[in-house]
Amino acid sequence: MTNPSQPVRLSIAEAYQLSYEVLLSNGMNARHAAAVAKSVVAGQHDECHSHGMYRLLLCVKSMRSGRVSGEAVPEVRDVAPGLVRVDARSGFSQVAFDEGAPALLRKARECGVAALSINNCYHFSALWQEVEALAEQGVAAIAMTPSHANVAPAGGTKPLFGTNPFAFAWPRRAKHPFVFDFATSVAARGEIELAARKDQQLPDGWAVDCNGNPTNDPQAALGGAMLPFGEHKGSALSAMIELLAGPLLGDLMSFESLQVDNGNEIAPLHGELVIAFAPDTFAGGSADGNYERAELLLDHIVGQGARLPSQRRFAARIRSFKEGMLLDGALYNEIICALRV
């Protein structure tokens, strides 16, 4: 235990070891614990704190609910030439993704485009991790999932959609991929919870109260609904994610996942759709010239003073590997308390 008001500095290795042990001691087998620890440490070293080691607490809560399997052996099924399906069998998504990714890559290269359907998984991790890993293998990738119903459709008043993330990565030669990953809600639910704890008002346009009226009160927002980003456009995109990563996969939509959760407030149970595009197959040979032209676009973005979506994250990663990472002291203590000895 440490002074809760002082941050703790951890090396990547220390952070990984702590995360791994917390997960192992709460009933995960070595394979699941390794995959989930790698994921939360990746969030931490990229300074995506909402998907960093903070999520260990949700993992532990989810494990202790008895619903999530820490030993699930995913079942991989070759459904069609362009489609691989992985049944996560009520485990977390990471091991299921690792099992399905090689077939997805092979199929994308053979077919041009291919899809990975992960079903029946508990999910909490940031999708950039998966599309980035695929882009590092030379494919462009899109990933999407529903979540828990917290967001009203544009023009509506009641929670129906999840914060439904949408992620994309484009492979670059000898560089970090171009990667983005955004929630289709205006704000993350965590930001509203934080405002409620600090008794701060919300900006306009974030949420409606339980009667569907615009609100700046975070408590009223938590009892009402969050709003989609970009009004009817973000709302349409969120509906697409519900349909493609829900019924298309034969898996749960956000409002169904929340019903299944039944007040346990653990990670949502649902499916994930990952689509991979193989640039070389599209080019009918080498895509070298196409990669070079893509760099022109990215140069023009940076050249006019705008930022590439993951630029800050990659900078944080370099810093973390060099200097280690600062973990909030109170969070560190909570994580230590979650260790079962």
Added chain:
Amino acid sequence: MTNPSQPVRLSIAEAYQLSYEVLLSNGMNARHAAAVAKSVVAGQHDECHSHGMYRLLLCVKSMRSGRVSGEAVPEVRDVAPGLVRVDARSGFSQVAFDEGAPALLRKARECGVAALSINNCYHFSALWQEVEALAEQGVAAIAMTPSHANVAPAGGTKPLFGTNPFAFAWPRRAKHPFVFDFATSVAARGEIELAARKDQQLPDGWAVDCNGNPTNDPQAALGGAMLPFGEHKGSALSAMIELLAGPLLGDLMSFESLQVDNGNEIAPLHGELVIAFAPDTFAGGSADGNYERAELLLDHIVGQGARLPSQRRFAARIRSFKEGMLLDGALYNEIICALRV
């Protein structure tokens, strides 16, 4: 010719015949003229006026530039099990889409997911027409294209992205598909042009001037850059569209297409990416149960007083088929003048 201040009522058949003759008389062969006439009349009968018969003027201008081929025979190539490529050979996109769609549908059913790459096409039509047609054949579909560079990336100051449309359709049993189609800019360029003509101020957040400063002046906006919807999220989505419907297809991005246009102000030359997902293949048999669950989502949207994205469009279609369509009198005269006799 008619009184320009009075609208003209046309039946669907009359509108089609007029459009067809205008296109034919400007050098299109019967097949191209029929496909393009069908497209502009579809925009008109759905009251999407920006993609209705108004676009005949752009088509004629594009034909008269000598750059667009009105007789191009698209070349279809089976690139990979999940990928069909259609070279439009500098024709408009419609005939190329019609040539590629059957292979796309077959490949999606065989592979689960498949892609259609349309290359080297001049493009002006709304993407909802294509995804809707695919959904009526029982697949879910996404379509996207770059356009001409008019939009600055979030945080930037200079035009780089097009208004890059993104469209999606989900098939429904015995109902119109669920369809949306949006530009990734806050507003359509036509709306800014209209404001300039009427000397009206623009709402905040639509555009920046040539120095990258926010502006409400439509003239300054036209000389500056439009802004993406949803700030960095819409901007990221627009970059994805540039990459996937540009370099992935080996085709032009919006800034390249504008360079090729070289001040001619005709329809943009570029590629289009269409992705189709076969629900029955994903289900490994009949997707009936999945379709039924998808209806629950759509019922919950409508049930809370929100609108489905294309609801107004489908209502307009019914009205147009029953009562005919009103065409602006001045526009009607311009179209008549475009007839070459």
